[in-house]
Every structure is written in C-alpha cells, then in structure tokens.
Amino acid sequence: MHKRLALFLAVLFSTLAAVLGVGAGTAQAEGETVFGFLFQRKGTERVAYEGVTVAVKGPKGFTGKATSDAKGRWEVPLPGPGRYTVELDTKTLPKGVTLTDETKKSLKVEVLEGQTKPVLFPLGKSTRQVESKWSQAAQLTAEGLRFGLIIALAALGLSLIFGTTGLTNFAHGELVTLGALLTWWLSTGVVPFFPDFGGLQFFPAAAIALIVCGLFGWANDAGLWRPLRRRGTGLIAAMIVSIGMSIFLRYFYLYLFGGSTRQYPDYRGATGIDIGPISLAAVDYWSMAVAVVVLGAVIYALVNTRIGKATRAVSDNPALAAASGIDVDRVIRVVWVSGAMLAGLAGVLLGLAQGVNFQIGFQILLLIFAAVTLGGLGTAYGALVGSIVVGMFISVSTLWIPVELKNVGALGILIVILLVRPQGILGRAQRVG
Amino acid sequence: MDWQRIIINALEASVGLQAVVFALAAIGLNVHFGYTGLLNFGQSGFLAVAAYGLAVTVATFDLPFWLGIVFGLLGAVVLALLLGIPTLRLRADYLAIVTIAAAEIIRLTVRSVTFEGTFGGSDGRQGFAGGFYDLNPYPKRQYNIGEFGFNERQMWILTVGWVLVALSCLIVFLLMRSPWGRVLKAIREDEDAVRSLGKNVYSYKMQSLIIGGVLGSLGGFVYALGQASIQPDIFGTDTTFFAYTILILGGAARVASPVVGAIVFWMLLSLTDNVLNEAIDAGYISSSVINNTQVGQFRFMLVGLLLMLLMIFRPQGIFGDRREIALDAR
Numbered sequence: 001m002h003k004r005l006a007l008f009l010a011v012l013f014s015t016l017a018a019v020l021g022v023g024a025g026t027a028q029a030e031g032e033t034v035f036g037f038l039f040q041r042k043g044t045e046r047v048a049y050e051g052v053t054v055a056v057k058g059p060k061g062f063t064g065k066a067t068s069d070a071k072g073r074w075e076v077p078l079p080g081p082g083r084y085t086v087e088l089d090t091k092t093l094p095k096g097v098t099l100t101d102e103t104k105k106s107l108k109v110e111v112l113e114g115q116t117k118p119v120l121f122p123l124g125k126s127t128r129q130v131e132s133k134w135s136q137a138a139q140l141t142a143e144g145l146r147f148g149l150i151i152a153l154a155a156l157g158l159s160l161i162f163g164t165t166g167l168t169n170f171a172h173g174e175l176v177t178l179g180a181l182l183t184w185w186l187s188t189g190v191v192p193f194f195p196d197f198g199g200l201q202f203f204p205a206a207a208i209a210l211i212v213c214g215l216f217g218w219a220n221d222a223g224l225w226r227p228l229r230r231r232g233t234g235l236i237a238a239m240i241v242s243i244g245m246s247i248f249l250r251y252f253y254l255y256l257f258g259g260s261t262r263q264y265p266d267y268r269g270a271t272g273i274d275i276g277p278i279s280l281a282a283v284d285y286w287s288m289a290v291a292v293v294v295l296g297a298v299i300y301a302l303v304n305t306r307i308g309k310a311t312r313a314v315s316d317n318p319a320l321a322a323a324s325g326i327d328v329d330r331v332i333r334v335v336w337v338s339g340a341m342l343a344g345l346a347g348v349l350l351g352l353a354q355g356v357n358f359q360i361g362f363q364i365l366l367l368i369f370a371a372v373t374l375g376g377l378g379t380a381y382g383a384l385v386g387s388i389v390v391g392m393f394i395s396v397s398t399l400w401i402p403v404e405l406k407n408v409g410a411l412g413i414l415i416v417i418l419l420v421r422p423q424g425i426l427g428r429a430q431r432v433g
Numbered sequence: 434m435d436w437q438r439i440i441i442n443a444l445e446a447s448v449g450l451q452a453v454v455f456a457l458a459a460i461g462l463n464v465h466f467g468y469t470g471l472l473n474f475g476q477s478g479f480l481a482v483a484a485y486g487l488a489v490t491v492a493t494f495d496l497p498f499w500l501g502i503v504f505g506l507l508g509a510v511v512l513a514l515l516l517g518i519p520t521l522r523l524r525a526d527y528l529a530i531v532t533i534a535a536a537e538i539i540r541l542t543v544r545s546v547t548f549e550g551t552f553g554g555s556d557g558r559q560g561f562a563g564g565f566y567d568l569n570p571y572p573k574r575q576y577n578i579g580e581f582g583f584n585e586r587q588m589w590i591l592t593v594g595w596v597l598v599a600l601s602c603l604i605v606f607l608l609m610r611s612p613w614g615r616v617l618k619a620i621r622e623d624e625d626a627v628r629s630l631g632k633n634v635y636s637y638k639m640q641s642l643i644i645g646g647v648l649g650s651l652g653g654f655v656y657a658l659g660q661a662s663i664q665p666d667i668f669g670t671d672t673t674f675f676a677y678t679i680l681i682l683g684g685a686a687r688v689a690s691p692v693v694g695a696i697v698f699w700m701l702l703s704l705t706d707n708v709l710n711e712a713i714d715a716g717y718i719s720s721s722v723i724n725n726t727q728v729g730q731f732r733f734m735l736v737g738l739l740l741m742l743l744m745i746f747r748p749q750g751i752f753g754d755r756r757e758i759a760l761d762a763r
Contacts (some may be wrong), residue, residue: 168526228745236472236525240681241744243674248737251730255723366537369530402547411534418531419519 035075040124048072053089135277148391149291153346157339159383163315174249176361179344180351182209217340253358370414376424446703450659453594458676459691461649467685469641470621475532481668482508483653491561498564509650513643544665559662684753
C-alpha cells in the first residue's frame with residue numbers, strides 16, 4: 001500500500017516537475033530571442049534550407065548557436081536585451097547557395113526588452129548584381145529625376161519668395177512637411193484636435209491639404225512677414241526669425257505627429273512597373289507627371305500671365321515695380337500662397353516616395369537651398385535646373401559612394417559651385433558680391 | 434510640486450555643463466556675427482571637429498590626451514579656412530548656407546557606417562576622457578551647499594569650463610578694444626568703406642572666422658570631456674541655433690552677453706522642463722495634453738518661439754545696442 005502511494009506521489013511530483021520544467025522553458029522562450037528563416041524564392045515556390053548554422057555573439061561574452069530546421073527556421077534565445085552580432089556560417093549552406101550580398105554575412109542587431117527579433121539573410125543571386133552598370137545608372141537616373149522634380153516644386157516656391165521679398169526662408173521645409181502631415185492626417189482620419197473626422201480618399205485629402213497649405217502661406221505673409229516688412233526689419237533679422245519659426249513648427253509637428261515614419265494608408269507596398277531597365281511603382285510615374293504639369297503651369301504663368309509678369313518685375317526691382325503701378329504687396333501675397341502650395345505638393349509627393357515623418361521637409365531643406373543656389377538665387381528657371389541636377393546627382397552618385405553619404409556629395413557640390421561660379425548656373429554675376 | 438528641487442535644478446543648470454558649452458559656442462559666434470557681421474550657421478561643425486578630433490585621436494588611435502586637444506584645435510582652424518576661402522568674398526546669406534551645409538557634411542560623415550571604424554557611427558565614441566580626469570585635483574566626494582552641488586568629476590570639468598569661458602571673454606575683450614577689433618567692427622558697419630581705407634577685408638574676415646571658430650571649438654572639448662562620450666547627432670543644426678538664441682538673448686557685440694545669455698537660457702529651460710514635469714506628475718496638467726516625453730519637444734518649441742520673439746521685438750537682447758547689430762544683408 002505504502003509502496004503504491006510512494007509510487008503515485010513520485011509520479012505526481014515528477015509530472016509536476018516536468019510541467020514546471022516545461023513552464024520554465026516556455027518562460028525563457030518568451031524572453032528575448034533572435035530568429036529567422038533561411039530560404040530562397042524560386043518562382044512562386046519557397047525553398048527552405050535545413051541544417052545551416054547561425055552563430056550569435058552578444059554582450060558579456062554571450063555566444064549562442066542554432067541550426068535551421070526543415071522549414072529553414074532557426075532561433076537563438078538570448079540572455080537579455082542588448083546589441084548582438086548574428087553571423088551566418090556560409091560553409092554550412094548547401095552547394096550553389098550564396099548570400100545575396102557576401103559582405104552581409106554578419107549582421108548587427110539591437111534587441112529590445114522582450115523582443116523576438118527577426119534577422120533575415122537574403123539568399124540567392126541579387127537582381128542588382130545581374131544588372132549592368134548601365135541599367136543601374138538608368139534606374140538611378142529615373143529615381144533621381146523623381147526626387148529632383150519634388151525638390152524643384154519646393155525650390156521654385158523658395159526661389160520666388162526670395163526673389164520678391166529677399167527672405168531666405170528657413171521655415172520652407174516646414175511648409176513641405178505640413179503638406180505631407182495634413183495628407184496623412186486627413187487620409188487616415190486621425191486629425192489632431194478633430195478626433196471624429198473620419199478618413200478621406202487620398203486625392204481629396206491631398207487637395208484639402210494643399211488648400212490648407214495655401215492658407216497657411218497666406219497667414220505667414222499676412223500675420224508675420226508683411227508686418228515685419230512694414231517695420232523695415234533687416235533681411236538677416238528676418239532670416240533668423242524664420243529659423244525660430246522652423247524650430248517651433250518642427251517640434252510642434254513632433255508633438256502632434258510623434259517621431260515615427262508612416263505611410264499613407266492607400267499606398268502601402270506598391271509593385272513596380274518596368275519600362276526598359278527602369279522599374280518604378282505606378283504612383284512614382286504619376287507623381288512625376290503631376291510635378292511636371294504643375295511646374296510647367298507655374299513657368300507658363302510666370303512668362304505669360306499678368307500676375308506672373310508682375311512677379312518677375314517685383315523680383316527685378318520692387319521700387320520700380322511699385323512706381324509703375326504694380327501692387328507689390330498683392331504680388332508678394334500671391335507668391336506666398338502659391339509658394340506654400342507648391343511646397344505642400346512637394347511634401348505630399350515626398351511622403352509617397354519615402355513615408356511621412358515630422359521632419360521630411362527639414363531633411364531636404366539644405367538640398368532645396370543647394371538647388372536654388374546652384375541655379376542662381378532668386379531665378380525661377382535656375383531653381384528648376386538646379387533641383388534636377390541636385391536630384392540626379394544625389395541618386396546617381398550612389399553608384400560610387402555609399403548611400404548614407406549621398407547628401408554629403410550634394411552639399412559638397414554646393415560648396416564647390418560657390419567657389420567656381422558663385423552666381424549659380426543661370427544667375428547673373430551682379431547679384432553677388 | 435517640489436519647488437525647492439525645481440529651483441535647485443534651475444541653479445545647477447545655469448552653471449552646468451550645457452551652460453558652459455553653449456557660452457563658449459556663443460562667444461565664438463559673437464566674434465563672427467556680433468563683431469564682424471559674419472553669418473556663421475555652422476558653429477556646431479566647429480564643436481564637432483574639436484570633439485571628434487579629441488575623441489578619435491585618443492579612442493581610435495590610442496594617442497595621448499594633449500595630442501587630441503592639439504588635433505581638435507587644428508581641425509577647427511582648418512575648417513575655418515575651408516569655409517572661409519570660398520565664401521567670405523560672397524554675400525552674407527551665401528556664407529550662411531555654406532556653413533550650415535558644411536556642418537551637416539561633418540555630421541553625416543562622422544555618423545556614416547562607412548567610417549564607423551574611425552568615428553564610431555551613430556553611437557559615437559567614448560573612453561577618451563580618462564587622461565583628463567587623471568588630472569582631477571578634487572578628491573572623490575560630493576561638493577554641496579545644501580542640496581545644490583556637484584560630484585568631483587563635475588566640479589573638475591566645470592572649473593576648467595568656466596576658466597575657459599573667463600579666458601575667452603578676456604581675449605575677446607582685449608581683441609575688440611585693439612585697433613584690430615575696431616577694423617572688425619568697421620567691416621560690420623560698412624565693408625566698402627573699410628576696403629577704401631586700404632584694409633584687406635578678406636583677411637580680417639578670415640582671421641575673425643578662425644578666432645571665433647577656435648573659441649567655439651573649446652565648447653566641443655568641454656562637452657566631450659564632460660559627457661565622457663560623444664554622438665554625432667548632438668552636433669546638428671539645432672545646436673548652432675541654440676547658440677544663436679543665447680547670443681541674441683544676451684545681446685550681440687557685448688563681451689559678457691553670451692555668458693549671461695547661456696546662464697539665463699539654461700535656467701529658463703530647466704525651469705520649464707521641471708515645472709512641466711512636476712505639474713504632469715502632480716496631475717495639474719492632463720497627460721492627454723502633454724506627457725513627460727513630450728516635455729522635451731515643448732522645450733524646443735519654446736526655444737523657437739523665443740528666437741522669433743527676441744528677433745522681432747528686442748534684437749539687441751538684454752545688454753546689446755540695436756545700432757550695433759548686423760541685421761541688414763550686404
């Protein structure tokens with residue numbers, strides 16, 4: 001009898017212990033881990049690779065190892081959050097299978113508390129490597145053209161405002177951001193101060209955003225810059241005021257929007273359409289078309305319409321323009337409204353290309369300056385040419401220089417241009433000195 | 434709300450590391466903008482060159498501490514030459530755009546993955562301040578008056594920092610009452626007139642750019658040593674514009690104004706930070722309106738607003754003279 005009880009208790013305890021042990025095991029699995037799948041797409045099929053070794057190194061001498069299972073999955077439990085180096089043992093890969101990028105066999109990852117961190121090693125031949133330098137260059141030129149056109153929209157506004165008022169507006173980037181943020185808010189329906197707004201389609205959202213941008217531009221002029229001009233505020237003082245405004249608006253956007261980068265809800269993960277060696281998403285093609293049409297319209301207006309001619313007259317010589325009966329304040333108002341709308345449109349398109357965050361405009365501000373200076377400060381066509389050059393240069397230069405340094409190249413060119421031809425490509429020498 | 438804590442924090446901030454760093458940066462800008470009328474928007478670049486010059490020499494190449502200081506200072510001089518040669522002949526706003534671009538080039542380069550081995554990427558560099566703290570004469574303990582006080586490391590860096598601030602002010606004072614300084618001020622007022630008197634304006638501007646840059650770079654050293662680590666993103670454009678706000682708050686073209694500006698500025702920021710945080714914790718402000726992480730954003734909004742309002746309503750700041758400020762582009 002006692003023996004049976006003892007046996008029963010022993011079984012009970014060992015079961016309990018086993019359960020607890022498993023429990024402890026699960027608890028550990030719920031801690032930090034890195035995992036991944038080793039596979040390659042062949043057509044529509046997914047070929048998984050079994051028996052490939054992945055080694056993990058971490059802080060305090062931690063090392064871990066895992067081998068992929070039949071589904072190609074591997075997983076290494078970690079002792080805690082921190083920075084880890086995950087390395088794929090390329091010798092254990094099946095014959096003929098290689099990493100897409102041989103230099104990426106060791107990856108550094110940051111694992112947060114409680115995070116199950118996916119680490120991917122892309123396998124198989126890269127489509128990039130198959131491409132010749134020329135088709136790569138074509139693709140980058142197309143991307144550069146898209147970016148250049150976006151910059152051109154913003155640069156044209158900046159250049160017109162500079163031409164008519166002499167203001168170097170450091171808050172122009174925030175006008176760009178405003179367009180993108182408003183479009184995101186209106187199309188998701190998460191509008192600050194109006195929680196019950198409800199989402200709109202992308203196009204009406206963008207249209208309303210542009211109208212609000214125009215109103216904001218008008219408010220900028222009427223509420224701030226016109227009174228300052230009346231008081232005879234110097235150009236440098238005005239420039240510093242615009243810097244203050246840029247800082248204020250940027251962090252106000254951060255307060256409203258948060259620090260993350262988000263996509264417009266209607267345009268997540270579009271597929272590419274190939275034209276020759278160039279592969280861009282449909283949205284890229286039509287955003288370029290929109291930019292070209294709008295830029296063309298503005299140039300046409302500048303050359304042929306009354307207000308356009310008046311704008312150029314004010315740019316040339318405000319006093320003379322005023323004396324010949326042009327209402328300078330009205331011209332400047334129109335320029336501010338259209339400049340802000342152009343900047344807003346640049347923001348909408350930039351948001352499509354790279355996602356929306358609180359400082360997308362600020363991040364391209366210096367590139368806009370570079371474009372405007374390159375073309376010659378205050379000349380509208382110069383801004384256009386400068387923008388395309390800057391956009392193309394940034395994109396195509398990544399053939400030779402690392403991607404994260406592409407803006408360095410553009411800013412370097414800006415300095416060199418000022419050294420060689422300070423009036424810019426299309427500027428007049430008399431403007432400088 | 435713990436008012437005693439709030440006030441002590443504000444007092445500590447007013448003499449703390451940030452105040453020293455930005456006082457030095459603003460003293461440099463004062464030479465550029467206040468006295469010469471040069472619109473240098475790349476002051477953060479000078480700080481970055483000094484800080485990275487020191488950190489890379491010691492942490493990456495394992496060379497002695499003093500050599501790091503030498504390389505940092507040389508870096509600042511070279512940067513001033515590189516910036517000045519193409520742009521000092523040009524109009525004021527060109528210099529502004531080129532300097533801000535150069536500062537961004539420096540920041541993007543030191544944070545890039547390509548040069549991670551040298552500059553440490555976005556994590557920056559640490560482990561270079563040992564040589565400095567080995568010289569620390571303060572024994573290890575807290576140095577307090579009541580609740581207000583610092584530990585021995587902070588005491589050491591703050592002593593060195595404030596001595597540097599005092600020396601910089603003395604240098605600026607002596608320079609600006611010399612004939613050389615009067616030429617600078619004349620350039621600010623009317624460049625063509627000075628040129629017609631046979632002075633080499635370009636050379637004077639270049640000297641001003643170098644001296645102001647080197648004075649500002651001292652701020653970079655103090656920051657790097659005080660934090661014992663540096664990251665590239667602290668040398669962004671906002672740093673430059675904080676220094677401008679401080680300079681304009683104190684009043685440009687006055688010797689002591691950057692110092693007063695820095696003290697007042699950091700005291701104000703600490704006050705708003707702490708008052709807001711305490712008010713949120715105490716439930717006076719609903720956390721749906723603003724939460725503790727957003728207080729930092731509020732601080733930047735405040736700086737932006739301060740810069741705008743100062744420039745519009747009181748461009749001469751606390752001490753300055755409105756007639757002495759270079760506010761019109763040439």
